[in-house]
Amino acid sequence: MSARPPRNEAALEFLLSRRSRPAKTLIAPAPTRAELLPILTAAARSPDHGKLEPWRFIVLEAGAMPRLAALTxxxxxxxxxxxxxxxxxxxxxxxxxxxxxxVEVQKPSEKIPAIEQSYSAGAVCLALLNAALASGWGANWLSGWIAHDREFCSSALGLAPNERLAGLIHIATEGPKPPERPRPDLDALTDWVSE
Structure with a gap:
């Protein structure tokens, strides 16, 4: 019988206790460009079938926020x-x-279906969120109606026809800690298949 693989206790504890921080509770300062780069690097290590990189990042700094609010x-x-x-x-x-x-970037591929490219972009959102939290920042993944409005995405963010917004990951200093929320009932959501 082979030995069990070593556990990364710190990573497991983080994942078992991670909690998004509501965007409205985030306060200044936000990460600098240098502080954000390792977070983006971690997010870019997400699953990516076919190595298509079917996503990209647009960093929206504080100076862009009034313009985006007005366009919204x-x-x-x-x-x-x-x-x-x-x-x-x-x-x-x-x-x-x-x-x-x-930004999800759909790329032509005979081997990788469009839906798998969407899954990869979603994985990047979660990895980015978790990397920000693990780095000590507060973070929240938002979308809303603007994320699905083609005209907003085109005029506000410059998205091309083969692109869409997978999510906006807000990152700044953690403000008031939110209360824990109910978590999914694993017994209701899990089937075990043994044969």
């Missing part, structure tokens, strides 16, 4: 969104200090 409001009015939806949509920019837009 303008776009919300054009779409007939309620005042509440517009306020909620723009609040992540009004209150934001730094966010990384993870």
């Amino acid at each position: 409001e303008k776009r919300g009015k054009v779409l007939g969104k309620s005042a509440e939806d517009i306020t909620k949509g723009r609040s992540q920019f009004d209150q934001g200090h730094l966010a990384v837009a993870v």
Whole structure:
């Protein structure tokens, strides 16, 4: 019988206790470019079938937030969104200090289906979120109606027709610690197949 592989206790403890921090509770300062690079490097190590790199990053620094908030409001009015939806949509920019837009980039491939490229972009979002948290920052993965609005993504972020926004990962200093929330019932969600 082979020996059990060594456990990385620190990494396991982090994953078992990780908790996103609501974006509205994040405060200045945000990471510098030098502090953000290892976080982006960790995120780029996500599963990527075929080594297509079907994603890219747009780092939205504090100076970009007012422009994005105004574009969100303008776009919300054009779409007939309620005042509440517009306020909620723009609040992540009004209150934001730094966010990384993870952009899914669909690439032609005979071997790698489009859905697997989407999965890879989602994996990058989670890896980026976890790397930020593991680095001591507060972080939150947001999307909302603006993330799915083609015109906003094109005009605000310059996304091409083969691109879409997988998520906005807000990163800054952790403010008030949120309470723990209920977690999934594994017994209800897990089937064991032994034959």
